[in-house]
Every structure is written in structure tokens, then in C-alpha cells.
Amino acid sequence: MASFKASLGALLTVGSARPRLYGLPLRSSALCSAWAAAMEPAPRWLAGLRFDNRALRELPVETPPPGPDGAHSAPRPVPGACFSRVRPSPLRGPRLVALSGPALALLGLDATAPEAEAEAALFFSGNALLPGAEPAAHCYCGHQFGQFAGQLGDGAAMYLGEVCTATGERWELQLKGAGPTPFSRQADGRKVLRSSIREFLCSEAMFHLGIPTTRAGACVTSESTVVRDVFYDGNPKYEKCTVVLRIAPTFIRFGSFEIFKPTDEHTGRAGPSVGRNDIRVQMLDYVISSFYPEIQATHASNSDRVQRSAAFFREVTRRTAQMVAEWQCVGFCHGVLNTDNMSIVGLTIDYGPFGFLDRYDPDHVCNASDNAGRYTYSKQPEVCKWNLQKLAEALEPELPHAVGEAILAEEFDAEFERHYLQKMRKKLGLMQVEQEDRALVARLLETMQLTGADFTNTFYMLSSFPVEQQAPGLAEFLTSLTSQCASLEELRLALRPQMDPRQLSMMLMLAQTNPQLFALIGTQANVTKELERMEQQSRLEQLNPAELRRRNSDHWAAWLQEYRARLDKDRESVGDTTAWQAEHVRIMRAHNPKYVLRNYIAQNAIEAAEKGDFSEVQRVLKLLESPYHSEGEAAEGPEPTGPEGEAGEQRSYSSRPPMWAVGLCVT
Template identity: 40%
Template sequence: MTTSALPLDEATFENPFVEELRGEVSGNKGSRQVPGYHYSRVTPTPVRDPQLLAWSEELGDYLGLAEPVARGAATAILAGNILLPSMKPFAARYGGHQFGNWAGQLGDGRAISLGQVVATDGTRQEIQLKGAGPTPYSRRADGRAVLRSSVREFLCSEAMHHLGVPTTRALSLVETGDQVVRDMFYDGNARPEPGAIVARVAPTFVRFGSFQILAAQGEIDNLRALADYVIHHHYPELGAPSPEVYVRWFAEIARRTAVMVAHWMTMGFVHGVLNTDNMSILGLTIDYGPYGWLEPYDPDWTPNTTDFGGRRYAFGQQPRIGMWNLMALAQALGPLVADPQALRAGLDIYAETFADTEHALWLRKLGLTAHDPASDRALTEALPAVLAEAGVDMTVFFRQLSHLPPALLAADAQQENLFNELLAQAAYSTAPGADLALREWLHRYALRLQQESAQPEAVRESMLGANPKYVLRNYLAQLAIEAAETGDLTKLDTLFEVLKTPFAEHPAHEELAAKRPEWAQDKPGSATLSCSS
């Protein structure tokens, strides 16, 4: 902990979103339409017995905040039971397309922002409580969150950060002491579960849908005001807002979104519910719900039971959906520019940036430097199909491959044995011939590796720094959740610590790097999830 860290109850909050944009100040938490506003002022609903379960020390240090005691004033703030005089809490209004259909007004139905704090690097970071009670946008829901979904959001937000993926962060996990009734799979089996609140952190939580609702309702002045606010505070390098700047701004949003999705695709991450209201205007991974990590590599896999019918948000669809969502945002921003067709350049930038970033990330995972562009692209573009055909575990495959360059370059005669061992460790499928295409690809890769000028050990170290040994597999999260629900935080704490250094070996925790076990293949929460939380 930094020596200058302040207790949260002594922190000063800033409130530019509230002070610079148009808000409803009635304080009425009743669910309703809120036309004409960017947000509603609303206070969190107190909980019975807040207790701190987990704290991100690294993020706390970055924010200059000291770790709270399990029960105390700071923890009460993180639960929404205490507000500081400098806070002006609010719930944001936004809309969105959900599974491709316009859903109208959505908004922060259970998330309440407390305001911003100034981090140690001088940037301003918004702290938002997820699960803090009803707001005008709760749509007949209770505004609460359960422990299982809160554990998943806390762990994955920080895990993704340490993997180098653009993401929102999570500061704390607080158990509320209240029970929350949820139907986990929407099958009529509702039951009470422990409630929890996550304090999540980002420069802003403005989404694509924040602009869509304003355009859909014809609130052009509000649309322009929100665009100007975001550019001024989060894209100041673009200059003063103008129709020309709006075009450049959209192109930069598209570029950042492409970089984010390329990271997902080369890490095997499946967001699970890429509605336009779940797309950050900063190109950050946001709203960790029914996400998952590829175990058998399968482009058609989705962890979200709600998406089983159409698989709109399956792993392999994510680049296309990123483009679709950007098109929806472009449509919303159209009234701000002289020629809406000018925004199409941003969509081209998305496609180009995604292709270039994904290729660069694949090369890094393979320990290769740019050589022959056409040949290198042919090598990386062939990889997803052969991984899918072989049904390998993506994380295990690349981690084990990372160890091979010295041996591959030292003895050609041993290549087949090395590949046999690699596939025995990484493959789920035992179907005869399933790995033939992948074996052929591995031989091509070994030949390409010989063209690298770096020493084999240097290539190995580079690959080990690009291919994590540990990711937040759903079954690991579920084991931590089940233990936490009984009051045992050991699994949660261990998993959190290991995921902070996912590229390290951690020999004492090899079990956390294992492929998905047989028992987890169909277990609720360990393989698939719903949007229920």
C-alpha cells in the first residue's frame, strides 16, 4: 500500500458528469421513462450488514485509497450505506440494441456512480457501485446483484487488466448481508442467494447506447452535449468539438474497439452479451456477465444460455458484432455531422485495425517478428480453423507451444514427438485424424521459426510473456463462488492472487492451469451461464 493512501471516507469526489450534463433531480427511484435527461440523481439503498470480501490492492494504490477494514466506514461507503458530502450519486440513462433488436430506454438499473476521484497519475476515475439498489432504470427489477455474479465481475475485471486487455476495473467486493431472489436459468426455479456489490472503476461508463437513446428520442441538443462532454474529458487530443472532430472521434472509437476485440480473439475470451448498451465509448471491456473462456477451441461457442438459439454473440461472431454495434453508433451520431456518410471511414478503420492488430498479436503469441507479410498472414489466418478442427484447449496449447522453440530448432528429428506431447496435453478431442491439419500447420510454423534471428531461448521467453498460463475459466470461478457462499474465501483469494500474474509459472498452483475437468462440462456456472445476476 502506498504511504500516501487515504481512507475512502476521507477522499474527495468530483462530479463533472452531473455538473456539466442535464439530469433529473427528483430522487424518485421508481421505474419509469426519463425523457430529456442524461442521468437521474439517485442514492444507493442501504444494506443490512456490509462486509468487505475482496479488495484490489493494486487498483486501490493507483487511486490513492487505503484498503478498508472488513467492517467500517469505508466498507459502508463501498456498500452504498454512507455517502460523502462531495458525492453526487447518479444513474445514467441509455438505450440499446439487445440481441439485434432495439430495446428503447435501458439505463443503469442497478449501478449507481458515486463520482470521480483523482488517481495518482492525475487522471480522473469514476467509481460505480453495481448492485446498489433500484433506480428509475431498473425496469421492475430490484437493483441488486448476487454474490455469484459479483465474484465473477470482480475477478474477471482484474484478470483481464493483468492480461493486458482493455477493460474496466474492479476495486472491491462487498457482501451485503441481504438475500436476493434470482432465477439463475429463467426456468422457474428462483431461490434466495447472498447479495453483493462490486465497486467498479473506469474513466467513464458512457456507452454506445448512451448516444442511441438520445438520437432515437430526437434529443439532438442532449446528444451534442454528451458528445462534447466525452470529447472534452476523454478525447481532448482531438481538439474542440466540431462536425469534423465528431468524424475523427468516431474513427478513434472504432480503432479502440477493434484493438479490444482483437485481444479477445487472441486470448480466447467470449463476452457473451455484446448488446450496444454493453459497449464502452472508450473501447474497454465492460459489463462482465455470462462471459467465458474457450476451452475446446470452438468459434460457435457461447457461454450465454440466452444466446443458444441464434449464437449471435458466439466467439467467432465477435469481430462482426463489433462492426454491427459501431454501425448503430454511427447512425446515432449522424445528426452531429454534415454528411453522415463521412462516418463510414471509421468503419473501414475498424476493419483494418482489427485485422492488423489480430495479426500482430498472433505473431507475438508465436514468437515471430514480421518477415514476409503475405506468408505470415497465411500462417496466422490458417490457425483458427486448425485449432477448431483439433478441438484443443487454446490456453494450454499456446502455453505449451511457448516452451518448444529451443527444442524445435535444435532437433528436426524430434519434431513429431514434440507435437505428440503438445497435443496430448492440449487436446480434448480423441477423434482419429482430428489433429492432422493442426500437425501440418505446426510443421509450417517450425519452418517459419527457423527464419527468426533471435536466440531460441529469447523466443521462448517472449512467447511465455504473451501466452498466459492462467485464465479465469468458468469452473474455477464457480468453485470460488461455491466456497465463498459458505464463508470460505480461500479459493477466491488464491485465484485472485494467481490471476494478477497470469504469465508466471506458480508451481504451487498448477491445478489452476488445468483443462476443464469432465465434471464441469455441463455443470451450471462451470460451462454456461445466463444473464441472471
């Protein structure tokens, strides 16, 4: 044990030196395994992990070119391969931020074990390799903001290998932020504390909300730093390098199949493996046999390949439609819905500038870099459908164009609508299916938009709605509900002008004098949005707080009357209304979360962690593991509170965001 701790201490304090064997940089899996066996301390807590790296056996892997130390991670095209062998770059003084017990349990690990903290800091930082791990970076391409970007790949993530568990499951482990790879381009392959905490917390939050997602097992920070210009405004600062252990069945994505794309007519870029249909077939065989075994079993004959590809694409389409429907029902905005951020198995993947809706706004943009609003909340379903179209194109000729188009037309909209309405009925406690349900939901969202209602809290509070016509407490409920609507101050701040008045004036003049040039510049959507903001601001100036509350109350009273009439239909169809009422409330509380990872909650945890206090990250993680109302819990009662805000007050984790959070910017 003493020798283990001594070796552990040495590796935890390693600087930028790279591990070598006999003076040569490590380049192959054999050398990695040899070095791991000869130089690294044997894990204890992690000793039970058994790797079986099927992806590297069944898909082509590039061997890094010869050269000096660091050549393996030199930016370069990687033709004819799905992976390139890499190695993590050690960090100085790695330190554990948090472990997710439920995620690590997938691997058969107990996060409370005595050795867990030390070994997580060592092995999940990339400072040491686990026996059997074979680090590699995945090659993929992608359409980013609608334009083909050519080769992208794992620029800041590394495949470690696939762990087979005692229960027969197989999980791919990945380190995000472990150093440069051939796909890092001009970047350094690092992630920082703030972005890593956001990804770590949201991966787990989404799982506990019941949404398909990749998982996060650990977050490890360090004393190593990199320079980042957070807002791209010329004010860079040093930030701590941090690594997240990600867990999923696979991290293969739509863009993985775009490496074969010929030169794009708009961008002039091409994939690195153009013409290699043999690799496309190889990858398709691997993905279907590994992650869609039922389809493989049904279409085992080689003469049935088109039908197999069609069945595969149909299932990917369904899973993607269901996933984005789940997003819409909890108010989740992904932020960067490029084809390289779309999982081939229908999981939410790559948490960057995401956000959960606070004030309901269908045009909400959570990514400050999305100037054109391509990935607004309301556009997410159509963008996912567009991405599926690009996947279908990437699967040709294995999936004929006409077949892919037909499947997408048949499946996506219908599956999205079915799943979305099914979920929304549960959120509203509706147990029967009625034709008017879609319109009821649409009018609810319209009311939420008109009143600036908080998305999460409004749905949560509806479970307390007194459904009886003469039930006491209706006035109090209406008051509570309207308290979740935005104040005049919040609305004025949220709807403040985004364009310089002189710029807007010039754009309007250009639209009148030279509409062709105006259309070419591509700012029409921005100008239209700005004019809408000005109109909304003008209307707000004519209101006082009392008038706003009265207006909001009228809007909600009208919708609640419609909602009660719909509930009456359900209640009249059952014999035991008391049992119906109990089941109605139970269903609503099981599908309307009380807690989501609001930006201000994540920001408070980040600011504490940047000062060396990780307790808030751990507290928020624990809270997000139980986002729904618990049986026996009072609907209203004492709630856990977060750290003090700017004004010194403590806020409940289910509170609407404080005023300072309205201006939070995530890129």
C-alpha cells in the same frame, strides 16, 4: 475511534430502512451531503478521496419527482436528462469478500490498511456515502440482440462520483448492485454473489492480461437476500445481495447517445429524449473534451465541429477494433455485445455471461440465453462493427451519415486485422512480417478446431516447441501438445444434440413443405447447427481413443512442420541464433497467458464463497494478477492447485476443465 466503531457497527447492521434527514427522504445532492456530514461516521482510510463530479455539472440531471419514500427509484421514462439522482439502498450485515490492491491503488488507496476491510464493507456496500459522493443513475438506450430496446439505463448500477488523484488522474466510481433506480424496470437493482464474483475477478483478470477494461476495486456481500431463478427453469432460490465497486475513466457507452433515437420501425420503441439535439451536442462536447482532449485541442473552433466529430468517431472505431482483436487473441467471449455494453472509450465493460474458450470452437456461445448464436466467439468483430454503425447513426447530425459510413469502412476491418495479426505474431514468436502469416494463423486455428485443442494451453505450450530440425524431444512435445486435445468423452458431451428429435423432424418437414414459413420462424441457423452436430457425432462414433490420438497427432505434426519452416525464415535473417531463440521464447511467454479465468475456476470460488469461505476468491484474484510466465519460472513444474473437484482430485489452475465443467451454464 470508539465512536467511529459504534457508528460503523450500527450502519453495518442496518436493514431495509432508508436514511432520512428531518423525517424526509433524501432527494438532492445538498441533502445527501448534509446527511453524510451529520449522520455518517467520517472515513479514515477513504478520507483522502477527493470528489469532483464533472459529469453531473456538465450534463443534464433529472431531479427525482416528489412523492413518498422510494419515489426516487420508481421506474419511469427519464426525458431530457443524462442522469437521475438516486441513493443506494442499505444492506443487512455487509461483509467484504475481497479487495483488489492494484485497482484501489489507482485511487491512492492501500488495500492493506487496518481500516480497509471495515470501511470497504460500509462505504462500498452503499450503506454510507463518502463525503462528496453524489449518487446518480445514467440514462441510456440500446440495441439488444440486434433490436432497439428503448430506454434501459443503469438499472443495477450507480455513479458515485469522480475521484481526482494526486497524480492528476480522474476516476469514476460506481456501485453495481446497490439497489433500484428509475431504470430498474421490474427488477430490484440488486446483484448476487455469483455474478458479482465473476465480474470482480474478470475485470481484474482482463487488466492483468493487458486488455482495455473497467476495473473492480471491491466486492462486498451481505445477509440481505433476493430471489433469483438462475436458469429460468422455474426453480428460484434465495441468493445474497452483493455489490461491486467499479472504476473507470467513464461508464458512458454507445447507448448513451441512443436516447435521442426516434421511433424504431421494427420495435416501435423510441429513446426518451427524441429531438433533443442540444443534449446530444452537450454530451458530445463533454465526452470529447474529457476523454479525447487531443481531438478537442485540434478541433477547438466551433466551425470545425463535423471534422471534430469525425475524428472522435474514427478514434472510437480504432479503439474498439483493437479491443475486440485483443479479445480474440486470448479467447475471450463477452456474451452480451449489445450497444449498451460498448464503452465510448474502448474498454471492456459489463461482465455478465462471459467466458474464456477452453476447447477451441469458433462458434462457441458463452451466454446460454443467446439461442440464435448472435454473439459467438467468431462473430464478435462483426458485431462490434455493427454496434459502431449504430453509434454513427446516433451521432447524426453532428456526424453526417456519409462521413460515419466512410470512416467505418476505412478503419474498422483494417485496424482489426493489423492489431490481430500483430498480436498473433507475438503469440507465435514471429519477429519478421511475412505474407503467409495470416494463413499460418488460420491453419493453426483450423488444427485446434479439428483436434479440440485447449486454446490457452496450446498457445502456452508452443513456447516450448523445439525449433531445430534435429532437436531432441520433438516426439515428447507432440505427445504433450496432443494431451491438450479433447477426449472422445469430452467431444461427445460437447457435441450432444440440443434439439428434441421430434422437433428437429418437424422443422425439417416444414423446411420442405413450407420454406417461407420456416424462414419466418427463424430457426434455420439452429437446424443447420443441429444437423452439423449429428454429423460430427456420427463420425465420433466410428473412432476409438487410440485412433483419435493418432489423428490428432497427424494434424499437429503437419502444422508444426509449417510453423518450423516459418520460424526458419526468422532465424535465417539474424546473425546470433542463440539470442534469437531466447527472444523468441521471451516474446511468446509475455503474450501467451498460463492462467485465465476459466468458468470452472470461477465456479469453485463461487461455491466456496456461498458457504462463507472467501479465501478461494482471494487466491484466484492473486493468481490472475500474474497470468503470464515469470522470468526464472520453469516451463513445467509445481503449480498452484485449486480446491478438490467432484471426484476429490485437486487440479492445477492451468488445467483443462474437468468433465463436470463442460456442462456449466451461464446466462
